[in-house]
Amino acid sequence: MAVLIFLIPIAIGLGLAGLFAFMWTLKSGQYDDLEGAKWRILADDDLPAGKSPCDGAKDAAAPAKDA
Amino acid sequence: MNAPSPSPEPPNVASSQERDWNAFATPGVEGRLHMDLAVEGITCAACMSTIERGLKGLDGVAAARVNLTTRRLAVDWSPDAVDAGEIVRRLERLGYRAHPFDPGRMTAEEEAESKELLRCMGAAGFGAMNIMLLSVSVWAGNATDIDAPTRDLFHWISALIAIPVVAYSGRPFFRSAARALAAFRTNMDVPISIGVVLTLGLSIFETMRSSREAFFDSVVMLLFFLLVGRFLDQNMRRRTRSVAENIAALRVESAALIQPDGAIRDVPLSKVDPGALVLVRPGERVSVDGVVEEGTSDIDQSLITGETDLVAVGPGDRVWAGTLDVGGLLKVRVTAAAAGTLLDEVNRLLEAAAQAKSKYMRLADRAARLYAPVVHTAALTTFLGWWLLGGKAFADAGIVAVSVLIITCPCALALAIPAVQVVASGILFRAGVLIHSGDAIERLASVDTIVFDKTGTLTLPEARLLNAEEFTVERLMAAGRLARASRHPLGVALAEATRAVAPPAEVREVAGHGIETVGDGPSERLGAPEFCGLDPERVEALHARFPGASLVAHRDASGDVVVCALRQGLREDAAKLIADLAASGYAVEILSGDREAAVAAVAAEIGVTRWRAGLKPADKIARIEALKAEGRRVLMVGDGLNDAPALAAATVSLSPVTGVHLSQAAADAVFLGDRLAPVVAALRVSRRAKTAMVQNLGLSVVYNFVAVPIAVVGLVTPLIAALAMSGSSILVTLNALRLRLGETR
Known part of the structure; x- marks a missing residue:
């Protein structure tokens, strides 16, 4: 049963890692707006500035043409 | 600028x-x-x-x-x-x-509280999972061939996790229990705290004497479940509160500050310093403590002093924040740093809403208060009985006593009502109804008679001007300017229709009639045609010309009278609402301060047979009191300043979000939107909620009657007790959640 000496600390360490990750997400305000978060993944805010989402759909069809 | x-x-x-x-x-x-x-x-x-x-x-x-x-x-x-x-x-x-x-x-307080609960929950979740990992191994090992040193090692590791986790995650319960004990009261957190600490201590003792069982898993699991419940409850309240705050911002808790150059600007209360001059309009709450500099008015101090008679104020008189200006325009010199005063009042209202516990809630609380000593006595008796008479070892008797404590933890009983309230208020929230007071749901469920105000409630609040082309622009603007000083829905509509600004310096509201300027020379008047001295024949002729319209007359300083005809559209689902209510067996009545013809037209259109028109605020109260004296439970739906007393007098009351401040403060709930559908939703949901509350109370009482004797006899280990307790809480919560079925849209 000597393997327990490794396994238990690993298990607890993983648990602690999860706990710290949770504390971090909480602290950085990731639960403040659960409603908005699910829509933000759909927002094209990584497109170049000045393009509306509607242009984005058009551009996405032919992405490489305009430089 | x-x-x-x-x-x-x-x-x-x-x-x-x-x-x-x-x-x-x-x-x-x-x-x-x-x-x-x-x-x-x-x-x-x-x-x-x-x-x-x-x-x-x-x-x-x-x-x-x-x-x-x-x-x-x-x-x-x-x-x-x-x-x-x-x-x-x-x-x-x-x-x-x-x-x-x-x-x-x-205030970040609620936010911080919610985050603390989440942190505690996270820690308890971590602890519960890791200890469970070790416990399952021990249980499996106990059934097969685990050796004592390994089991002790597992128990000690569990203890190392459980002690800090309990110390950290248990704080919300320990704090609340300590507060209750310091005030010589008990609440449900007291038995929880005692149970948790005792079980933890007992488990450490068991581990030290290298026994086969320890109960670290039960303690941490119990904490975890309790925290989940508490977080959900707090989350719901926070959500309702944030909407209430948005509405408060929309209704602006600000003061109209008169700047040295004469400009009037709305500023937040915290930016109003003593010595500043503030404008108070009729129908508004006075936002500061101060002394009247200019203007005369009547002040309703009922919210502050409980006195219902109006107090006349003039220059030199004191006014207090939170009182209501029902008369004329006032200029008030601020005496107290006002940031706190109205704020406190608003917070008090919000607190009252959050704290107001329903009849059943109080019953459950009282039960818990009776219950805690009984439970502790039972646990102690069990312990002494088993130890001294039953011949069990000290520690084994302790385990039985702890089981009793855990299994009787009044969670189910204490959850029975709030769980339903949280779920019901969540459903109502989605239907557009914001509940102010906790017991409103139960009172709504008991309603059998519904009284509607007409203006602004059955009809949309904005009225349109029908005969604008009849007047010269100057005349219209003069009427509009005077209307700007009025808070009556018709006055507001006229002011909006004319887009007039700059109300006259000093006006006086004659309750139920209209407003007039106060000052040198002949006064200007705006209000009911009779109030402006119009002869009845002309009024009749106008009514015939504009059927169902409300007439607002304006008499200028020369004595010339013109009449503006304003008509409001019905809310689109008003007729359907009345039909639905009648079908569900409610008695519906309209009490309006408006003219008979206008009320009759609306009543006929939506199919209400019982209506009264031309009522003053006092008449509305009298009618509601009469209905109550007949043994009826009255729901009042109204929005205006003149409805506020009636709203307070009724068994339960609703106010549309477009209503005046005071009505919303007096009402038990506010509903959003241009439709009346939320009223039906409120009635339906509250009826179902009440049924669920009764069922829940029954369930928890039955559960405790069954569980306690079994625990006293010693047939239950702390783990099973913890599972059973969580089970009863979950049962009660699920029964509350059942409300949501059939409410999906």
């Missing part, structure tokens, strides 16, 4: 003074300014990106983030590049009206 033309922006003409937006900003990082706004009209994700893109397009705006859950916007900007007013104007061009929060009012 310049006083003479106070409306530079056409869309803003509704408010006759400009708001000082910079006064709502707070300093942020790197010299930037920060502002939180409640934004009207955010409905979907598209609005979120429109607003954020639109604002980030402005030079100097560093960050703009919409919170879709709370419908709020946080903006950070550099003051040298852009002005707060510019940001708000950009929002308006995008199609959204913003309402600022008073920076002095933004």
Whole structure:
């Protein structure tokens, strides 16, 4: 049963890692707006500035043409 | 900035003074300014990106983030590049009206409490899972061939996890229990805390003497479940509260500050200093403590003193924050640093709403209060009985006693009512009804008679002017200016229709009749045709010309009288609502202060046979009292200043979000939107909620009657007790959640 000496600390360490990750997400305000978060993944805010989402759909069809 | 033309922006003409937006900003990082706004009209994700893109397009705006859950916007900007007013104007061009929060009012307390609960929950979850991992191994090992040193090692590791986790995650319960004990009371946290600490101590003792069982898993699991329940409950209250705060921002807890140059600007209360001059309009709550400088009026102090008679005030008299100006315009010199006063009142109302516990809730609480000593005595008796008489070892007797304590933990009993209230208020929230007081749900469930106000309740609040072409522009503006000083829905509609600004310096509201100017020479009057001295034949002729319309007469200083005909549209689902209510067996009645013909027309259109017209506020109360004396439970739905006393007198009351401040303060719930459907939803949901509350109380009482004897006899280990207790709480919660079935849309 000597393997327990490794396994238990690993298990607890993983648990602690999860706990710290949770504390971090909480602290950085990731639960403040659960409603908005699910829509933000759909927002094209990584497109170049000045393009509306509607242009984005058009551009996405032919992405490489305009430089 | 310049006083003479106070409306530079056409869309803003509704408010006759400009708001000082910079006064709502707070300093942020790197010299930037920060502002939180409640934004009207955010409905979907598209609005979120429109607003954020639109604002980030402005030079100097560093960050703009919409919170879709709370419908709020946080903006950070550099003051040298852009002005707060510019940001708000950009929002308006995008199609959204913003309402600022008073920076002095933004409290992070609830937020912090919720985060603490989440942190505790996270820690308890971590502990529960890791200890369970070890416990399952021990249980498996106990059934097969685990050796004692390994088992002890597992127990000690469990103890090492459980002790800090309990110390950390148990704090919300320990604190509350300590507070209760310090005040010589008990609450449900006392048995929880005692149970948790005892079980933990017992488990350590068991581990030290290297026994086969320890109960670290039960303790931490129990904490975890309790925290989950507490977080859900707190989350719901926080959500209702944030909406209430948005509405409060929309209704602006600000003061109309008269600046030295004469301009009037709305500023947050925290920016009003003693010595400042503040304008108070009829129908508004006085927002500051101060002395009247100019104007005369009647003040309703009932909220402060409980006295219902109106108090006449004039120059030199004191007024207090939270009282209601029902008469004329007042200029008030601020004496107290006012930031606290109205704030306190509003908070008191909110607190009262959060704390108001229903009849059943109080019953459950009282039960818990009786219950705690009984439980502790039972546990102690069990322990002594087994130890001294039953011949068990000290520790084994302790385990039985702890089982009794855990299994009788009054969670189910204490959850029975709040769980239903949380679920029901969540359903109502989605249906557009915001409950002010906790027991409103139960009172709503008992209603058998519904009384509607007509103006602004059955009809939409905005009336249209039907005969504008009959008057000269000057005459219309004169009437509009006077109307601007009125808070009566018809006055507001007339003022909106004429787009008039700059009300006369001093006006007096003659309750139930209209308003008149006060000053030298003949007065101007606006109000009922009779009030302005119009002869009855002309009134009849006008009624015949504009059937169902309300007439507002204006008499100018020369004695010439003109009559504006205003008519309001019915809310679109009013007829359907009345039909639904009648079908469900409710008696429906209309009590209106309006003219008989107008009320009759509306009543006929929506199919109400019992109605009364031309009622003064006192008549409405009298009618409601009469109904109550007949043994009826009355729901009053009304919005106006004249409805407020009736709203308070009724068994339970609802007010549309467009109603005046006072009505909403007097009502038990506020409903949103242009439709009346929320009224039906409120009645239906509350009836179902009450059934669920009764079932839940029954369930928890039966559960305890069955479980306690089994625990006393010693047939239950602490683990099973913890599972059973959680099971009963879950059962009660599930029964509450059942309410949601059939409410999905």
